[in-house]
Amino acid sequence: MRCPICQLEFLSSSSPALPFCSARCREIDLGRWLGERYGLLTMPDPEADEEPENDWAQKENSPPVSD
Numbered sequence: 256m257r258c259p260i261c262q263l264e265f266l267s268s269s270s271p272a273l274p275f276c277s278a279r280c281r282e283i284d285l286g287r288w289l290g291e292r293y294g295l296l297t298m299p300d301p302e303a304d305e306e307p308e309n310d311w312a313q314k315e316n317s318p319p320v321s322d
């Protein structure tokens with residue numbers, strides 16, 4: 256049979272994660288399903304938004320230090 260995720264042909268008797276070829280493909284499918292249902296995978300993480308642009312912007316605007 257053929258894996259719906261990676262399109263790899265495999266023996267159904269050799270797979271631990273039918274109808275997928277492997278547990279990895281099963282997780283990929285599960286992730287897609289959850290992502291479509293909740294949109295979690297496409298949501299930006301607010302905790303990770305530290306606005307790194309501010310850092311270089313401040314340095315850019317500050318006058319150069321001269322000795």
Ligand SMILES: [Zn+2]
Nearest residue numbers: 258261276280
């Ligand atoms: Zn697969």
